[in-house]
Amino acid sequence: MTASPSPARSATPARVVKVPLGERSYDIRIGRGVLAEAGSAMAALKPAACAIVSDETVARLHASALAASLEGAGLRTSLVTVPAGEPSKSYARFAEVCDSILAARIERGDLVVAFGGGVVGDLAGFAAAVVRRGVRFVQVPTTLLAQVDSSVGGKTGINSPHGKNLVGAFHQPSLVLADTALLDTLPAREFRAGYAEVVKYGLINDAGFFDWCEANGTRVFAPGDERDQAVAVSCAAKAAIVSRDERETGERALLNLGHTFAHALERACRYDGSRLVHGEAVAIGLALAFRFSQRLGLCPGQDAVRVARHLQAVGLPSRLQDVPGGAVTADSLIDAMGQDKKVERGALTFILARGIGKSFVAKGIEAGAVHDFLTEELKPS
Structure with a gap:
């Protein structure tokens, strides 16, 4: 991240x-400058104190502004920081x-x-x-991926050596406060990675939104109404x-479109963000x-x-x-998929598609068929 003018x-x-x-209903407030409202918005929830959990990078750039807003509303505030990144x-x-x-x-x-x-949101939540x-708790997401996905819906957790998000x-x-001005300080790679989750919503059940993404995707990368x-x-x-499905017993599984492949890729890369960050893995997983x-x-x-062309057009893998x-390797990916949260009695579950905007839950997919597909995908083009 780099410093930027005040949102x-x-x-x-x-x-x-x-x-x-x-x-347990709650609001998601979205817009430039929403961070300035944090004190009054959280004071309305009538706490006496707030513990801000942040990573070292975000804390250095923005924690003072958030703390000032909270303290200005009469809330006792403390700060807990962790290193940035999936580890x-x-x-x-x-x-x-x-x-x-x-x-x-x-x-x-x-x-x-x-x-x-997303790391801080999952961990703090x-x-x-x-x-x-x-x-x-309140989510104040500072990345595009967190603003459009991980800050909403109540999934929280940490990783295990056995796989991603298996403990939570x-x-x-x-409350969720999504200040889109905070995205101005996001590195281009991280912003692109978050955009994969935006595209996902069009691919799940809204072909019109995917059309909108094809027409406006590059504008989302700049501050403005499209973002x-x-x-x-x-x-x-x-x-x-x-x-409709808070605890993922049915329809909510659709939100994992591309994620069975993505989580397996992340594990195979040992969660090394220099090689692959989550949104990049999701982009590959969607394709x-x-x-x-x-x-x-x-x-x-x-x-x-x-799908592949649009991801490539915005610079995603x-x-x-x-x-x-x-x-x-195909073997390493299949092994990682065996620990996916959607596995039932050892059988793989995927979110597949009958077309753009026509995704569905497919249970009982044979590992052999997936292995053959991955083997073909890994062949030099």
Whole structure:
């Protein structure tokens, strides 16, 4: 990240998306300058104190502004930081964060504030879920990926040596503040990675939104209405699915389109962000899901081509050969898939597609068919 002007200088009216979950419903406030509203928005939840959990990079750039807003609203504030990157989603960092929250004397009526990308949101949210058997928390996502995906819906957790996100809990936030001006400081690679999750919503069940992405995708990379629109549409799409299937017993699994391949890739790369970050793995996973669907006779070839072309057009990878460093094999990917959360009695579950906007849950996929597909994909083009 690089420093940028204060988000408040170019503030725009917030767009509000509601996540309707009865008594646990909450708002997602989206727009430039939303961070300046953090104090008043969190004070309305009536905590006495807030523990901000952030990574060292985000804390250096933006923690003072968030703390000033909270303290200006009369809230006692403390800061807990972890190193930036996927390795912080570990048992050791989780224990440190829990102990730091307790040391800050955060009570059940107070707030844990997840201030960062998906790693911080997952880690801080899981800590909030278990400290004192459950403390309220607020998501203040600072990456595109977190704003459009991981900050919404209540999935929290850490990684295990056995796989990604295998230890965690469902714990809904009380509020999400998505300040799109914070994305101005995001490195280009991280922004592109987050864009893969935006595209995903069009591919799941909204072909019109995928058309919009093809027409406006490059504009999302610059500050402006298209960026805010992409975040708002994505959040609304996820909120609608979460409200119908909060704990992923059915439809919510569609949000994992591309992720079975992606998580296996990340594990095969040992979560090395220099080689592959999560959104890049998702981009490859989306393209693989459509090509695998084509191979099974489910999806028109032209749709699989469109998906790959759009990802490539914005600078995202779309093939296994795009992973730097090589050493990814069909065997290593199949082994990693065996620990996927959607495995049932040892059988693989994938989200496949009958076309753009026509995704579905496919259970009982034979590992041999996946292995053959991956072997073909790994052949030099």
